[in-house]
Amino acid sequence: MIKVKQLEMGYVQTNTYLLEIDNKVVIIDPCADPHNDISRIEAQLHDKDVLAILLTHGHFDHISGVDAVAKKYQCPVYMYHEELHYLKNANVNLSNQTPEPFIVEADAIGIDCEPLDIGPFEFDVIKTAGHTSGSISYIIGNDIFDGDFIFNQSIGRTDLPSGSMQTMNQSLKEFIDEFGDKDITLYPGHGNITTLNNELKINPFIKNLV
Numbered sequence: 484m485i486k487v488k489q490l491e492m493g494y495v496q497t498n499t500y501l502l503e504i505d506n507k508v509v510i511i512d513p514c515a516d517p518h519n520d521i522s523r524i525e526a527q528l529h530d531k532d533v534l535a536i537l538l539t540h541g542h543f544d545h546i547s548g549v550d551a552v553a554k555k556y557q558c559p560v561y562m563y564h565e566e567l568h569y570l571k572n573a574n575v576n577l578s579n580q581t582p583e584p585f586i587v588e589a590d591a592i593g594i595d596c597e598p599l600d601i602g603p604f605e606f607d608v609i610k611t612a613g614h615t616s617g618s619i620s621y622i623i624g625n626d627i628f629d630g631d632f633i634f635n636q637s638i639g640r641t642d643l644p645s646g647s648m649q650t651m652n653q654s655l656k657e658f659i660d661e662f663g664d665k666d667i668t669l670y671p672g673h674g675n676i677t678t679l680n681n682e683l684k685i686n687p688f689i690k691n692l693v
Contacts, residue, residue, distance in 0.1 A: 485604075485623065488527055489676065492516055494581055497544040498672055499524060500628055504603040507532045511621065511628050512539055512672060513548035517583070521551045528556070534602045538562035538591070539630025540618040541569025542643075543578035545672060546587055553589040563610070564593030565617035577643070611658060613651025614639030627662070627679075628670045635677040638688045655692055659683070663693075 488501040492514035500511040501524070508531045515521050533556035536549060541562065546569070553560055562570075570587035573579040596619065599606040607622040611632040618639075620629040631639030632654070641648040659679075667679040682689050 485626070487626070487670065489670070490523055490527070492523065493544050493547060495544050496673060498670070498674075499548070500670055501527055502604065502623070503531065506530070507534055507602050507604075509533075509535050509537060509601055509604050510552060511537045511670075512545040512630065513552045514544055514546075515548035515551060519547070519551055519583070519585075521548045521555075524548060524552065525555070533558045534604070536560045537599075537606075537621055537628075538566075539620065539628065539632075539672060540615045541566040541576050542615070542631070543573075543576045543581060543585070545630065546570060546576060547578070547583075547585065549587045549591075550589055560587075560589050560591040561594050561599065562591045563608075563617045563619045564595060566615065567591055567593050575644070609658075609661075611654050613641055613648070613654045614646055615643070616645040616647070616650070625666055626668050626670060630672045632671070633658070633669055633677075633679075633682055633686070633689070634671045634673060635675045636682070636686050637674075638686075639672070652692060655689060659689065659693065 486503040490499045492499045497514040502509045569576045573584040578584045596608050611620045614631040641651050
């Protein structure tokens with residue numbers, strides 16, 4: 484049975500997710516609090532075996548805790564291969580727009596949209612582009628960790644570099660076609676956890692596409 488812990492972290496209240504099965508943990512989008520503080524993440528990980536970090540995309544608020552977590556727990560980092568360069572450029576990951584510009588020193592492993600098995604965790608990886616051109620989501624069971632794709636009653640912004648409203652709409656249509664008739668829980672990069680069924684009813688950006 485998977486346990487999910489949601490932490491709102493950093494300058495823009497980014498959701499960091501800790502997934503646990505049998506004391507083994509995968510962390511999705513580790514964001515640090517100001518001054519590179521990951522103490523609230525660490526407080527959840529006493530006596531846990533951290534297996535990996537998974538990134539949905541390369542913006543600063545989803546990657547700011549990567550180095551501190553990877554160094555402390557000696558775990559690998561995975562992200563979509565097209566966005567590896569975000570880690571190494573403060574102008575691209577947009578941390579240049581914050582009080583703490585940074586690059587990530589850890590070398591991430593580039594992945595594609597193929598199953599990803601990490602210990603007891605079996606993820607499917609799908610591309611959910613629109614917020615960025617290389618945004619991905621991680622599926623485990625009926626839970627989807629979708630980064631800045633679908634939010635509670637909204638969607639990720641598309642006006643940042645490599646974002647596209649046209650691409651977002653296409654991704655949303657494909658997502659709804661694939662999962663619209665399933666009992667899916669969405670774990671977004673910001674805001675409240677929701678369900679796809681709920682968003683199909685109340686999310687104006689999705690209702691217009693159905």
